[in-house]
Amino acid sequence: MKRRTLLAGMALAVSMGTAALAADKVKVGFIYVGPKNDGGWSQHHHEAAMKMKEHFGDKVELIEQESVPEGADAEATMTQMALSGVNLIFTTSFGYMDPTINVAKKFPKVKFEHATGYKTADNVSVYSARFYEGRAVTGFLAGKMTKTGKIGYIASFPIPEVIRGINSTYIHAKKANPDVQLSVIWVSTWYDPAKEADATQALLDQGVDVVLAHTDSTAPLAVLKKAGGFGFGQAADMAEYAPAPRISSIIDEWAPYYIDRVQAVLDGTWTSVNTWQGIKDGMVGIGEFSDAIPAEVRAEAEALKKSIEDGSYHPFTGPLNKQDGTPWLAAGEVADDGTLAGMGFYVEGVVGDIPK
Structure with missing residues (x-):
């Protein structure tokens, strides 16, 4: 001193x-x-x-x-x-x-x-x-890449961060594929490779062919590598699983x-x-887009990322309703940070209940 x-x-x-x-x-x-x-x-x-x-x-x-x-x-x-x-x-x-x-x-x-x-x-x-910014991009890719029309989300705990991630994923998967269905499995852990692997297999058994994870291990990608389907790096690039099943990633900087x-x-x-x-400040990074993604889809995803980065687009922009159909955001209205920080509800179209 x-x-x-x-x-x-x-x-x-x-x-x-x-x-x-x-x-x-x-x-x-x-x-x-x-x-x-x-x-x-x-x-x-x-x-x-x-x-x-x-x-x-x-x-x-x-x-x-x-x-x-x-x-x-x-x-x-x-x-x-x-x-x-x-x-x-x-x-x-x-x-x-x-x-x-x-x-x-x-x-x-x-x-x-x-x-x-x-x-x-x-x-x-x-x-x-602002992980939800990255999940907008990966959700869009999931919607584009699914062949079954079913994508899955492995969720850790029912905190606003995770609920925002689920909602952002679904909103942008639906922009890519209006008929997409999202299944959520809650595992009540941040890190448990066995549970994460079991959840991945359970989603695959439901016909899901693209899995997004809000947990910490590489187990979902390991299962996908053997069983088929696509996934994403979570928090880290997890590039050892590229070009497939890992087709991009959310990277925490x-x-x-x-x-x-x-x-x-x-x-x-x-x-x-x-x-x-978020992305603009460099705290959220998006991993390289795999060649497994068609060129035109890579270009669309890159455009989405840039629009979030330059502020011309916000991932939570109306019109959006809550899960029960009640209006939340009017057309063109953007969610405020206070609502996002305390988010405790699903948007319309997400199936299932949030654990208490």
Whole structure:
């Protein structure tokens, strides 16, 4: 820590609120819900953390803890990190939200960054990506690529992020194929390759031939590789399954955010923020379109991606009704962020109930 006079330190504290004094080095912790080699969500956070460490070199000491269940175990892990002198802790799963808030209250000098949540505090920021933008593109591709007219979605937990993904997928699959049907299987886990594989097979048994997953492993693609059909990389590119069954992917680009937030701690300028970025900002990437996709469909999907990126199109643009047929968005009306952030309903045409 750079030495400063007491008066200068007090002035800086007043001017920056909860921001800390500038530091020569910072100890950064990451907590993952799955293993660092899950091929998807946790691995991509880990790889982003490693890019951050490479960027800063000796200025950063990196601590990682993988496969931490959401709940009491997460709270214990965060507490241990804070007690060990970690200055900044990234908690990278939705179910870490309340544990993050609880531990942050006990360690007001430690800074926390929670991925995909919505609860903040003076020393807690939240950050997420507009995954629904990517799911508009993959949903469109699913609608174009299905031969049976049936696509499937493996859903983890009934939180707004996942419900938005289902809705965006269906809206854009229907734009590509007005007769498309979407089947959703809820697996109540982020990472369980066996459950994800079983859900994929169950969808195939229903006549589904394109599967989208909102879980963390490569198991759905492994099943599709043997059984046939198409799928997508989730959170990471999963390019080892290209050109088929993986025909594109949604890629989470966390490294720039991690570098920015660690730099803020080093500079003494860190404050609590709420970040929600998408394709335009580079936090959501779309993987290369496979040659298994016809050229004209690749061109249409690229045009859709560009329209989202330049702001000329929003994936939730009316006319849209809720599942029960009641009007939601009028023609040309765009959903506001507040509604999207708390989304708890299906759009018209999605079959089934959202688990309680």
